[in-house]
Amino acid sequence: xxxxxxxxxxxxxxxxxxxLELGEYTAASPSSYHAAAEAxxxxxxxxxxxxxxxxxxxxxxxxxxxxxxxxAVTAFALPADVSAGDLRYRVFGAHTDSPGFxxxxxxxxxxxxxxxxxxxxxxxxxxxxxxxxxxxxxxRLALRDxxxxxxxxxxxxxxxxxxxxxxxxVNDGLRLDRQQHTVPVIGLxxxxxxxIELLAESAGVSADRLVGHDVITAPVQEASLFGASQxxxxxxxxxxxxxxxxxxxxxxxxxxxxxxxxxxxxxNDHEEVGSETRTGASGxxxxxxxxxxSISVGADREEHLRAVxxxxxxxxxxxxxxxPNYPERHDPQVRPTxxxxxxxxxxxxxxxxxxxxxxxxxxxxxxxxxxxxxxxVSNNAQPCGSTIGPLTATRLGMTVIDAGIPLLSxxxxxxxxxxxxxEALVRLxxxxxx
Numbered sequence: 001x002x003x004x005x006x007x008x009x010x011x012x013x014x015x016x017x018x019x020l021e022l023g024e025y026t027a028a029s030p031s032s033y034h035a036a037a038e039a040x041x042x043x044x045x046x047x048x049x050x051x052x053x054x055x056x057x058x059x060x061x062x063x064x065x066x067x068x069x070x071x072a073v074t075a076f077a078l079p080a081d082v083s084a085g086d087l088r089y090r091v092f093g094a095h096t097d098s099p100g101f102x103x104x105x106x107x108x109x110x111x112x113x114x115x116x117x118x119x120x121x122x123x124x125x126x127x128x129x130x131x132x133x134x135x136x137x138x139x140r141l142a143l144r145d146x147x148x149x150x151x152x153x154x155x156x157x158x159x160x161x162x163x164x165x166x167x168x169x170v171n172d173g174l175r176l177d178r179q180q181h182t183v184p185v186i187g188l189x190x191x192x193x194x195x196i197e198l199l200a201e202s203a204g205v206s207a208d209r210l211v212g213h214d215v216i217t218a219p220v221q222e223a224s225l226f227g228a229s230q231x232x233x234x235x236x237x238x239x240x241x242x243x244x245x246x247x248x249x250x251x252x253x254x255x256x257x258x259x260x261x262x263x264x265x266x267x268n269d270h271e272e273v274g275s276e277t278r279t280g281a282s283g284x285x286x287x288x289x290x291x292x293x294s295i296s297v298g299a300d301r302e303e304h305l306r307a308v309x310x311x312x313x314x315x316x317x318x319x320x321x322x323x324p325n326y327p328e329r330h331d332p333q334v335r336p337t338x339x340x341x342x343x344x345x346x347x348x349x350x351x352x353x354x355x356x357x358x359x360x361x362x363x364x365x366x367x368x369x370x371x372x373x374x375x376x377v378s379n380n381a382q383p384c385g386s387t388i389g390p391l392t393a394t395r396l397g398m399t400v401i402d403a404g405i406p407l408l409s410x411x412x413x414x415x416x417x418x419x420x421x422x423e424a425l426v427r428l429x430x431x432x433x434x
Contacts, residue, residue, distance in 0.1 A: 019233040021418035023223025030138035030218035032096035034073030039073045046252040059296040071269035079259040084299035086263040089311035095271035099123030107311035110189045123272030129412035130162040130168035139215035149205035155220035157184035175379035213390035238415045243316035250429035263433040275353040283386035311398045315389030319343040321406035339418035341372030345402040369431035371424040
């Protein structure tokens with residue numbers, strides 16, 4: 001019989017493996033377009049059928065389906081005995097995009113012997129964390145025939161910091177101009193270098209076929225475990241690929257034979273810049289997909305609205321743990337920490353959608369998943385950000401719970417989480433969707 005210590009060690013090993021699998025998913029997903037495509041690839045390998053939104057859908061009871069719209073991905077599974085009269089949805093929502101720098105068109109130039117390219121700040125970038133890191137360019141390329149292809153370069157770029165000898169006061173306060181000080185170097189002028197050429201080559205197309213691009217930077221450093229017991233993970237883009245990964249894992253392992261509601265996983269794009277796009281949570285994507293599912297099982301308009309009203313969504317997005325070096329920036333009484341459970345995010349002015357009813361459902365889910373949770377509220381002097389949760393609740397009218405794993409260094413080029421929290425979110429997604 002295994003001792004308690006041996007069981008704990010085995011559980012920790014499982015959590016570490018899950019965390020490193022998240023690292024592998026982020027490595028395969030340097031842009032939202034890659035994140036959506038990689039999720040669809042994995043789901044198809046697990047038996048999901050790829051749908052085309054522009055074609056008629058013929059959905060079957062017990063069927064499992066996946067679709068990609070640009071940088072967003074949705075998957076759903078129907079119960080084997082699905083019917084219009086008792087239709088319900090259980091939704092797990094996330095987002096695929098992360099802060100970074102977007103490649104500007106026609107921006108290659110030379111300066112002081114270097115080749116550089118212009119970039120535009122995407123989302124709430126923690127600017128200083130992006131200095132002195134090797135970066136790739138990744139995203140989608142639009143071709144003259146109207147098709148798009150995914151592309152990524154190796155780690156060819158770096159935003160070099162000014163040496164302390166040339167800024168003796170830098171440790172008294174670093175100030176970075178978003179235009180002047182964040183221009184990546186991609187090589188020496190004598191060697192030339194063309195990001196567009198390299199992106200086209202990586203996609204297997206000629207550069208003269210390109211007419212547009214949506215390309216962003218991403219750090220190329222691999223995820224790694226650290227801490228005295230290897231209990232922590234350092235990784236890029238855990239906000240919010242940690243949640244996308246959890247939903248993906250739950251859908252991959254779903255047993256459609258045991259479903260009592262339609263399980264839906266969606267990871268929207270553009271959350272970091274406001275969500276007001278065709279693939280963002282303010283757009284029609286989720287509402288349209290749910291309506292098409294209802295139609296496919298024979299539901300009329302009233303039955304569809306009843307189904308949505310009786311449904312529930314977990315909006316999973318990373319949140320803040322208390323920073324040990326800046327404890328005054330957090331609420332003085334509510335003190336969530338890494339490794340002590342998932343966050344339940346609450347906000348009086350509805351920047352998060354969780355209410356009392358959602359809290360009760362969250363407690364039930366965590367109990368079913370064997371996961372701890374801890375509330376998160378902001379210090380009143382530090383207004384919080386928001387998520388897809390309030391947008392989903394506003395568009396659809398269903399109960400929405402805002403939750404996620406706690407992080408340190410959110411929006412840094414390299415964020416920090418506890419491996420136990422990552423595994424707990426995967427279990428939670430299983431409990432909610434399956």
